[in-house]
Amino acid sequence: MPGSVFAISDLHGSHAQNRRIIDDMRPESDDDWLIVAGDVDDTFSKIEKTLSLLRQRYAKVIWTPGNHELWTLRDDPVQLRGAARYQALVQMCRHNDILTPEDEFAIWPDPAGPITIAPLFLLYDYSWLAPGTQTKKASLAYAHETGVVCADEMLLHPDPYPDRESWCRVRLQAAERRLLALSSDAKTVLVGHWPLIRQSTQALRFPEFAQWCGTTRTADWHLRFRARLVVYGHLHIPRTSYHDGVRFEEVSVGYPREWRKRSTPPGPRKVLPL
Numbered sequence: 001m002p003g004s005v006f007a008i009s010d011l012h013g014s015h016a017q018n019r020r021i022i023d024d025m026r027p028e029s030d031d032d033w034l035i036v037a038g039d040v041d042d043t044f045s046k047i048e049k050t051l052s053l054l055r056q057r058y059a060k061v062i063w064t065p066g067n068h069e070l071w072t073l074r075d076d077p078v079q080l081r082g083a084a085r086y087q088a089l090v091q092m093c094r095h096n097d098i099l100t101p102e103d104e105f106a107i108w109p110d111p112a113g114p115i116t117i118a119p120l121f122l123l124y125d126y127s128w129l130a131p132g133t134q135t136k137k138a139s140l141a142y143a144h145e146t147g148v149v150c151a152d153e154m155l156l157h158p159d160p161y162p163d164r165e166s167w168c169r170v171r172l173q174a175a176e177r178r179l180l181a182l183s184s185d186a187k188t189v190l191v192g193h194w195p196l197i198r199q200s201t202q203a204l205r206f207p208e209f210a211q212w213c214g215t216t217r218t219a220d221w222h223l224r225f226r227a228r229l230v231v232y233g234h235l236h237i238p239r240t241s242y243h244d245g246v247r248f249e250e251v252s253v254g255y256p257r258e259w260r261k262r263s264t265p266p267g268p269r270k271v272l273p274l
């Protein structure tokens with residue numbers, strides 16, 4: 001297997017300068033795979049346009065949704081909300097031969113041994129509380145006071161669940177079930193839009209934003225499910241870090257005003273072979 005696996009997230013294609021990054025993305029070989037870890041764009045048809053373009057270029061594309069895919073914007077002709085919107089995105093991906101968290105996991109034939117690539121859609125449950133707060137209610141109130149409130153509060157509808165937290169609980173159960181069904185020696189790459197562990201959010205400028213970034217319930221998943229690598233985005237703080245000896249890659253592009261300041265230009269990161 002001569003190819004590689006590349007990973008990227010937070011393409012935010014509604015920004016013209018990000019559009020150029022997407023248009024310039026090319027694999028290095030015909031066998032390269034691409035992981036797209038959410039926040040492709042803000043409207044349904046633009047998400048499909050970008051993902052199908054990337055699928056034409058890469059031998060395999062593995063996608064998992066970010067919060068932006070799940071937004072229901074007023075000017076989007078597709079007005080589906082919550083779980084129905086997610087299901088429609090999954091159908092769209094299947095139609096374009098793109099793998100989703102609802103499909104059979106792809107196995108990457110790494111020279112070091114086969115690795116199961118598991119895209120996860122887990123959301124967040126407000127358990128990463130704002131500094132100095134003890135309850136979810138107080139944490140949210142703190143964010144409203146400082147003005148650092150995620151737009152998901154307005155745009156990411158949890159239907160048919162009563163709240164995003166309940167949806168997250170259902171997603172966690174489903175993902176856990178699938179990961180537990182893997183053979184007990186299967187090595188994994190865990191892919192999600194939101195970080196799996198709270199330590200990843202320590203780099204945030206506004207720590208109260210962490211409540212929209214993940215859940216305490218995945219704190220040990222990289223160990224429990226034998227991850228060789230964890231791929232995530234959402235924070236718009238691309239970096240490599242190690243936790244308990246496991247490599248974590250934040251692979252986001254982010255907004256032009258963010259990436260313009262960086263020394264390395266944004267683009268897909270080679271994450272495999274190990």
Ligand SMILES: [Fe+2]
Nearest residue numbers: 010039234254
């Ligand atoms: Fe993003």
Ligand SMILES: [Fe+2]
Nearest residue numbers: 039066067234
């Ligand atoms: Fe995001």
